Amino acid sequence: MRLRPCPSLPRAVNLSQPRDDSELKILVIDENPLRRAVIEEGLREAGLNNVRVVSDMTGLLEKVYKFDPDVMLIDLENPSRDVLEQMFQVSRLVRRPIAMFVDQSDGSTIAAAIDAGVSAYVVDGLRKERVKPILETAVSRFRAFDKLRSELEETKSALKDRKTIEKAKGILMKQKGLDEEAAYAALRRQAMSTGTRLADVAAALISAFDLLNDK
Amino acid sequence: MAEASTGTDAARPKIHAGFIPLIDCAPLVIAAERGLDAEFGFELKLYREVSWANVRDKMEVGTYDCAHMLAPMPLAAALGLGRTSAAIIAPMALNLNGDAITVATRLYEEMSAADAQATKAGGAAAVRALKRVIDARLSAGLAPLTFGMVFPFSSHNYDLRDWLASGGIDPDHDVNLVVIPPSLMDASLRTGRIDGFCAGAPWNSVAVARGDGVIVATKSELLPRSPEKVLGVRAAWSERNPQLMEALIKALIRAGQWLDDPANHQEAAAILAKPEWVGADAGIIASVLSGRLERGGGQTDLSDPELMLFYGHEAQLPRRSHAMWMLSQMIRWGHAHEPFDLGAVADKVYRPDCYRQAAAVLGITLPADEGAGASGSSMDAASRHGFPGAADFGAPQALAYLQGLAIRSPSVDLERFLSLNSVQ
Numbered sequence: 001m002r003l004r005p006c007p008s009l010p011r012a013v014n015l016s017q018p019r020d021d022s023e024l025k026i027l028v029i030d031e032n033p034l035r036r037a038v039i040e041e042g043l044r045e046a047g048l049n050n051v052r053v054v055s056d057m058t059g060l061l062e063k064v065y066k067f068d069p070d071v072m073l074i075d076l077e078n079p080s081r082d083v084l085e086q087m088f089q090v091s092r093l094v095r096r097p098i099a100m101f102v103d104q105s106d107g108s109t110i111a112a113a114i115d116a117g118v119s120a121y122v123v124d125g126l127r128k129e130r131v132k133p134i135l136e137t138a139v140s141r142f143r144a145f146d147k148l149r150s151e152l153e154e155t156k157s158a159l160k161d162r163k164t165i166e167k168a169k170g171i172l173m174k175q176k177g178l179d180e181e182a183a184y185a186a187l188r189r190q191a192m193s194t195g196t197r198l199a200d201v202a203a204a205l206i207s208a209f210d211l212l213n214d215k
Numbered sequence: 216m217a218e219a220s221t222g223t224d225a226a227r228p229k230i231h232a233g234f235i236p237l238i239d240c241a242p243l244v245i246a247a248e249r250g251l252d253a254e255f256g257f258e259l260k261l262y263r264e265v266s267w268a269n270v271r272d273k274m275e276v277g278t279y280d281c282a283h284m285l286a287p288m289p290l291a292a293a294l295g296l297g298r299t300s301a302a303i304i305a306p307m308a309l310n311l312n313g314d315a316i317t318v319a320t321r322l323y324e325e326m327s328a329a330d331a332q333a334t335k336a337g338g339a340a341a342v343r344a345l346k347r348v349i350d351a352r353l354s355a356g357l358a359p360l361t362f363g364m365v366f367p368f369s370s371h372n373y374d375l376r377d378w379l380a381s382g383g384i385d386p387d388h389d390v391n392l393v394v395i396p397p398s399l400m401d402a403s404l405r406t407g408r409i410d411g412f413c414a415g416a417p418w419n420s421v422a423v424a425r426g427d428g429v430i431v432a433t434k435s436e437l438l439p440r441s442p443e444k445v446l447g448v449r450a451a452w453s454e455r456n457p458q459l460m461e462a463l464i465k466a467l468i469r470a471g472q473w474l475d476d477p478a479n480h481q482e483a484a485a486i487l488a489k490p491e492w493v494g495a496d497a498g499i500i501a502s503v504l505s506g507r508l509e510r511g512g513g514q515t516d517l518s519d520p521e522l523m524l525f526y527g528h529e530a531q532l533p534r535r536s537h538a539m540w541m542l543s544q545m546i547r548w549g550h551a552h553e554p555f556d557l558g559a560v561a562d563k564v565y566r567p568d569c570y571r572q573a574a575a576v577l578g579i580t581l582p583a584d585e586g587a588g589a590s591g592s593s594m595d596a597a598s599r600h601g602f603p604g605a606a607d608f609g610a611p612q613a614l615a616y617l618q619g620l621a622i623r624s625p626s627v628d629l630e631r632f633l634s635l636n637s638v639q
Contacts, residue, residue, distance in 0.1 A: 057399075058408070059408075061393070076265075076266075076269050077265060078265065078266070079265040079266050079396035079398060079399065080266075080396060080399075081265070081266040081268045081269065082266045082267050082268050082365065082366050082394050082396055083393075083394045083395065083396070084268075085267075085268055085297075085366060085367055085394060086367050086393065086394045088297065088367075107276070110272075110275075110276060111276040111277075114272050114273060114276050114278065115276075115278075119268070119272065
């Protein structure tokens, strides 16, 4: 299969918010450069212009305090998520309280975010309806990234399979004097009669060949 | 979230549990790896997590039925601290003891220079040396020292604070306390971002093995037989699945018994060392399980059979006094400002009745009353080392204990707690 350059990214959620939402300060904390870019792009498309990304977790809290975001997004694969937790405790470091996105009426939004692998932290007092579209954009972008990642993995493994099959074909052609088509047909027959994947048959043939030839 | 489960049997009901790769997740791992789940008629599906916040949130939304949790977490949830609203109960503990305090090698040398005897003695005494270092730094106009811990509502935070305060160091003024993920503690120590930390095994040993730190105190020395991790269970799930929860507790009892047997330590270490579980050096894990701890800094190794307790001394019994101890720490450090009924919260979250019921089915005899059976030994240990929560620690004792403390958060008005808890 072919890896599409930009796989099915959903349209960014359309924000019908007051104009000043473009001024909301959003901090994206993510060590994965590709996902970071995908999310940042999504937020900008949604009209949020004040987005900053953090990729290096060193001194994370200092960076957060310095940018002083209204909303923070962090991926759930990040162990530094716990670092953010202390901001909700009384601390002389805190300039203004940051509450978490907690509202019982939005249980499904929170569940969707967690399922997609992202968590949001929101400055206290920010209205729910201003936060929700941001979170929805993040969720759709996280999902899109997941899809991208699994497609990439599939592509990688397909590429590896193809190389293995090519090599096994080469062995058959050389050892048995077959042409390419016949070598391929022989591999396929073996795969079908044993109920094995073609690439696995090819890999078995290569390792048997290596063994017999003392490689 | 990496799924790492063993066994496949569609007929068996599944229990989904989150865990953090620390040695004390062992009862869950052993239950799954040794087929104790199948033996008791269910399938345990374990999910490796990278943060306590993830564990908390996935419990909240019901991704997990239960989890390996820091003992204060379900209590914090009941008090509405943090973002959760779903009730979580602790029907059993997973272990007692197990964490330790490590300081950077350079700080250890300063402590040795300030008070060689106290530093060498370690444990409760070592904080005297630290106090001298801190006082000297203060008069020299140097920046305060920074210590790492793993989560606000953790025994690590409370144990570290208790240790510092016992030496006259106010953890909120004389040092900086920061949350650092355990896996990053050693690197943070090496690069000087922190000067010391309190974390669970194996991370202290990792810092020692890499020559970056020295273990100056263990929880088993400071607060012997004190709570560490519990099995947190969604209350709603437990109400719908009482039989299944009992089966889980039974499997974890068997796992705890197996883990406490020295004959199994090598095998347990080999299992836990796998990347899908703790993913740390099997030698270090085996050493911790057998109670041997290399302290570093040229000190003699620690040998303590209670370094980490999984079953012995009723380690799994979720004691009311333990809940009270953690609640008292939350009040002490200003985590809980608003007065509440300590006994009511403890009884809502800590559910020894669930554990007793499952243990009884297995023919295990437990002391009839909290603290009564183990209290002989626990009280000895308490008087020896001073862990107030070891036994007979109810609301009046907890509040009296708080009133007697010189160092605690000034933001909490104990009088308001006293009036609310006076009937007890």
